[in-house]
Amino acid sequence: MDFRDSPDEAAFRERLRGWLTEQKGKFPTSGDEYWAAQGDWHQALYGAGFFGTSWPKEYGGQDLPPVYDVIVDEEIAKAGAPARPSLGYLVVAFGHHGSKEMQQRFLPGMINGTERWCQGFSEPGAGSDLASLTTTATREGDEYVIHGHKIWTSYSDVADWCLLLARTDKDVPKHRGISAFIVSMHQPGIEQRPLKMISGVTKEFGQVAFDGARVPADQMVGAPGDGWKIAMTVVSHEREPSTLGFSARYGKLVRQLASRADGATPEELSWAWVQTEMLRLHVRRRLSEQLDGITHGPQGSLDKLLMTWVEQSVGHAALATVGTTDPELFGAYMYSRAQSVMGGTSQIQKNIIASRILGLGV
Ligand SMILES: Cc1cc2nc3c(=O)[nH]c(=O)nc-3n(C[C@H](O)[C@H](O)[C@H](O)COP(=O)(O)OP(=O)(O)OC[C@H]3O[C@@H](n4cnc5c(N)ncnc54)[C@H](O)[C@@H]3O)c2cc1C
Numbered sequence: 001m002d003f004r005d006s007p008d009e010a011a012f013r014e015r016l017r018g019w020l021t022e023q024k025g026k027f028p029t030s031g032d033e034y035w036a037a038q039g040d041w042h043q044a045l046y047g048a049g050f051f052g053t054s055w056p057k058e059y060g061g062q063d064l065p066p067v068y069d070v071i072v073d074e075e076i077a078k079a080g081a082p083a084r085p086s087l088g089y090l091v092v093a094f095g096h097h098g099s100k101e102m103q104q105r106f107l108p109g110m111i112n113g114t115e116r117w118c119q120g121f122s123e124p125g126a127g128s129d130l131a132s133l134t135t136t137a138t139r140e141g142d143e144y145v146i147h148g149h150k151i152w153t154s155y156s157d158v159a160d161w162c163l164l165l166a167r168t169d170k171d172v173p174k175h176r177g178i179s180a181f182i183v184s185m186h187q188p189g190i191e192q193r194p195l196k197m198i199s200g201v202t203k204e205f206g207q208v209a210f211d212g213a214r215v216p217a218d219q220m221v222g223a224p225g226d227g228w229k230i231a232m233t234v235v236s237h238e239r240e241p242s243t244l245g246f247s248a249r250y251g252k253l254v255r256q257l258a259s260r261a262d263g264a265t266p267e268e269l270s271w272a273w274v275q276t277e278m279l280r281l282h283v284r285r286r287l288s289e290q291l292d293g294i295t296h297g298p299q300g301s302l303d304k305l306l307m308t309w310v311e312q313s314v315g316h317a318a319l320a321t322v323g324t325t326d327p328e329l330f331g332a333y334m335y336s337r338a339q340s341v342m343g344g345t346s347q348i349q350k351n352i353i354a355s356r357i358l359g360l361g362v
Pocket of ligand 1: 118119120121122123124125126127128129151152153154155205338339341342343344345346347348351
């Protein structure tokens with residue numbers, strides 16, 4: 001495959017570069033300030049035609065090939081602009097499992113950033129073993145009433161809507177008794193409890209207690225008991241680095257570190273460079289496969305594992321090169337620790353690779 005820009009792609013890249021230059025300094029790139037301004041950044045990107053480019057026109061996207069997302073990520077990283085918010089997994093979940101009415105009602109706001117979303121899956125006793133979740137949704141007339149406790153819910157404090165997993169049937173095997181709902185976060189019966197990350201960030205995620213919150217029955221996504229299937233669509237798309245667009249950001253960090261290396265290059269930095277380049281090429285190959293209509297299923301676990309190794313190598317390189325002296329680069333090291341946990345831990349990815357790709361009896 002020829003990875004050079006086509007004339008249209010080159011024109012898009014040029015326009016984006018110009019726009020990013022104009023935005024320089026307007027939006028924070030790290031810490032609580034980044035999270036607080038993320039919604040404005042999303043809307044600015046969308047308004048200028050650089051967000052949701054590969055999503056359907058019908059819902060506010062541009063129906064462009066996924067290579068345009070990669071261009072956006074590459075140029076954002078080069079410009080040192082804030083990362084592109086990652087929502088692709090939600091868009092895909094709605095595309096696969098939502099009714100037409102649901103898609104028409106919720107996808108445009110999700111894509112243009114006027115409605116913010118969070119993902120209420122994990123609980124204090126159900127992370128890797130998500131099927132053990134205990135939050136309940138009990139039918140009362142035309143509504144379901146929610147009781148339970150979610151944790152590590154990214155963007156919960158700014159979200160308008162939550163894609164929530166809750167148990168609707170206790171009498172069937174645990175995977176089959178879960179349903180998915182679109183729950184309004186602006187109602188009584190929902191309490192937010194902030195969490196502080198090791199990096200000091202307090203705005204990225206929180207705990208959410210549901211005590212009698214209500215959701216109309218027609219805001220169930222799919223049928224009763226479809227929750228597990230929907231969750232699997234979400235997590236398998238969360239695991240793709242091309243969707244998350246992280247590889248360009250790692251490359252930028254490595255270049256930043258190389259410019260800071262004083263004399264001899266630490267071995268960790270050389271290794272991070274090799275790994276980052278390997279991930280960049282891997283993402284390109286995945287993209288080329290995507291363009292050929294190949295879907296990856298459990299292969300997403302390989303991507304997630306690879307991405308974790310690379311991010312943590314870059315984190316180690318940051319520590320070896322500048323130690324704790326630069327808050328932003330030290331923050332990159334701290335954040336890299338979360339990568340092997342979020343979206344399914346590395347051990348769980350290895351279990352999936354062993355059982356579903358290698359066919360080993362795990
Ligand atoms: C930055 C960040 C953002 C997040 N955002 C969200 C979000 O928006 N919404 C949401 O719902 N969740 C979110 N999460 C939660 C995340 O999905 C869970 O933390 C993750 O699935 C692990 O669950 P846990 O923390 O309960 O750990 P546990 O499942 O308790 O795991 C503890 C340890 O045991 C290991 N382990 C568990 N089971 C097995 C097994 N079968 N085989 C081998 N090892 C095993 C794990 O690998 C891990 O090392 C986020 C997490 C982070 C770090």
